[in-house]
Amino acid sequence: KAGVTQTPRYLIKTRGQQVTLSCSPISGHRSVSWYQQTPGQGLQFLFEYFSETQRNKGNFPGRFSGRQFSNSRSEMNVSTLELGDSALYLCASSLAGPENTEAFFGQGTRLTVV
């Protein structure tokens, strides 16, 4: 069974640009969550999608948005990039039933904003 796939693995962008990150969950998983990991702030929850709907949202500005497609693949978009957006962005998928609470993580996309 293939794991969670995130693309690209590495990305360098300039301040003010926008970026789109992709996450393909494990087959059959309908929940996809996104996290931002930085040395100073640790792992911060961005949002969670289930069946193409955003179910939970963290405390990030509106520049951070996401969506989920009918095949459960998810994309995360960051507009008007700032230097502070440099981070490892992790995606996690889950079956999302009450008995299926384990999240499986991808290897992440390392975004560098210059």
Place this chain on the structure above:
Amino acid sequence: AQSVTQLDSQVPVFEEAPVELRCNYSSSVSVYLFWYVQYPNQGLQLLLKYLSGSTLVKGINGFEAEFNKSQTSFHLRKPSVHISDTAEYFCAVSRNTGGFKTIFGAGTRLFVKA
């Protein structure tokens, strides 16, 4: 709201020595508890989880954790560590309320010395 506190940011230990990584959580409702491990440039991998039942949970790589409801703790232990256990360890809490949202602690860096 839930929160997680990992009491040690770094834990140095000699190879073959025992180790305990401490984790306390706060929540007004029942939660699920997890420990994840992250190796350099990788995503997170689940070590073990507590959903219900026995308070002593055994995980992969010889790790175990004990859920203590009265002390709201979920400390991770290993009786004898190896060099390969050097990594970042995250304690996490989750409550499935119709949305999957896992809150992570700040992480503890375990450094195993020869």
